[in-house]
Amino acid sequence: MRTRSEHPDYILLVVILMLVTIGVVMVYSASFPLSLLRFDHQWHFVSRQLLWALFGVIAMIVASRINYWKWQQLSNVLLASTLLLLLLVFVPGIGVTVQGSTRWIGLGFFNMQPAEVAKIALVLWVAARLAQKERTLLNFWRGTIPIIVVTGIMAALVLRQPDLSTAVVLVLGAGFVLFAGGLPWGQILLLSGLGASALYLGITSAEYRLARFMTFLDPWKDPTDAGYQIIQSLYAIGLGGVFGRGLGASIQKHFFLPDPHNDFVFAVTSEEFGFFGGALLIALFAMLAVRGLRIAIRSPDKFGGFLATGITAMIVAQAFMNIAVVTGSVPVTGITLPLVSYGGSSLIIVMGSLGILLNISKYSRE
Numbered sequence: 001m002r003t004r005s006e007h008p009d010y011i012l013l014v015v016i017l018m019l020v021t022i023g024v025v026m027v028y029s030a031s032f033p034l035s036l037l038r039f040d041h042q043w044h045f046v047s048r049q050l051l052w053a054l055f056g057v058i059a060m061i062v063a064s065r066i067n068y069w070k071w072q073q074l075s076n077v078l079l080a081s082t083l084l085l086l087l088l089v090f091v092p093g094i095g096v097t098v099q100g101s102t103r104w105i106g107l108g109f110f111n112m113q114p115a116e117v118a119k120i121a122l123v124l125w126v127a128a129r130l131a132q133k134e135r136t137l138l139n140f141w142r143g144t145i146p147i148i149v150v151t152g153i154m155a156a157l158v159l160r161q162p163d164l165s166t167a168v169v170l171v172l173g174a175g176f177v178l179f180a181g182g183l184p185w186g187q188i189l190l191l192s193g194l195g196a197s198a199l200y201l202g203i204t205s206a207e208y209r210l211a212r213f214m215t216f217l218d219p220w221k222d223p224t225d226a227g228y229q230i231i232q233s234l235y236a237i238g239l240g241g242v243f244g245r246g247l248g249a250s251i252q253k254h255f256f257l258p259d260p261h262n263d264f265v266f267a268v269t270s271e272e273f274g275f276f277g278g279a280l281l282i283a284l285f286a287m288l289a290v291r292g293l294r295i296a297i298r299s300p301d302k303f304g305g306f307l308a309t310g311i312t313a314m315i316v317a318q319a320f321m322n323i324a325v326v327t328g329s330v331p332v333t334g335i336t337l338p339l340v341s342y343g344g345s346s347l348i349i350v351m352g353s354l355g356i357l358l359n360i361s362k363y364s365r366e
Helices: 010-039 044-065 070-088 114-132 134-138 140-159 164-180 185-204 207-217 228-240 265-297 302-326 344-361
Strands: 095-098 101-106
Touching: 010 044, 010 265, 010 344, 044 344, 070 114, 070 140, 101 114, 114 140, 114 164, 114 302, 114 344, 140 164, 140 185, 164 185, 164 302, 185 207, 228 265, 228 302, 265 302, 265 344, 302 344
Parallel strands: none
Antiparallel strands: 095 101
16 A cells, blocks of 8 residues: 655755756757847747746646556556657658658657657556566566567667667666666676677667767867867867856857757856856756655655666666766767757656656655
8 A cells, every 4th residue: 555645755856947947048048149040039949948848847747646556557558659659750751850860750830759758658668567577577588588679679769760879778778677676687797798789789880870989089080070079069168167157158159069059058058157067967967866766765666666766767877978978978979968958859758757756756655
């Protein structure tokens, strides 16, 4: 019997709202030069981000009021629906291609990115399966293999878009749920090896991804092409120093740094608010990780614990992957900073997922 508290984890809620607020401010600051150039006014991107943030808050409130175990009953339907959406991306007239990537479904007023839905749908399905059939996890063929197959199919569809970074986040999310479910160490090592091999094939199967990886080792070897993004990002971070140049005073966002309001919003934040601004964002995501894992540990049942682990891992892993890219710690990939970067699908889905996490926190054991 679950004992319900009247209140969610307020510390987690404050962290979420702080990240979203910082995101809106930084999207405006990072995007207004591009907005002025393309649309003759400075509000184009931030007005959309504000609207998506509003929808995200609504999604979070609704999800926080739905008893989390009801998602267990819907996990198979959500998974099947998400797989269908991932296939629809490749249907001419439905899928939308931007800069060579076909990742969106056009809805007229809004382009939906099914890969964002896939992250939470997969975590929900794996958590539900483990909660229902935890003992079968010890049996590799009956327990682990079905999860590997489903995760592999979903990751392959996302990789086909192409979107390697999101495919990696999908695998990590499922992997952390398996780990929380007590996957034997032998299987963990085997799956780690399979994952590393799949990542190697993903990198080497496309010339541009291999070029990015080689450039990561020495970006100044090709400063005007493959190494351009990371060099400009590092310049932005360096210009910020300890205390930053001040809000709105970034130089690199003036058409030096590509996608300053999207993939590289952390670089602009670091330039305008310095080391302390970047450290604040890292601290907020670290706090999100701590609160999420605390909720998982104190969950009244296994499904809640597995689901809380998966949601937390999915969001935090993506955040630190983005920060690693922007700081030149890993090769450049097109991955956004959750709750902060410009984008509708990501913001709404992530906030809805965090709403589920807030609902689990209402039932946490003391």
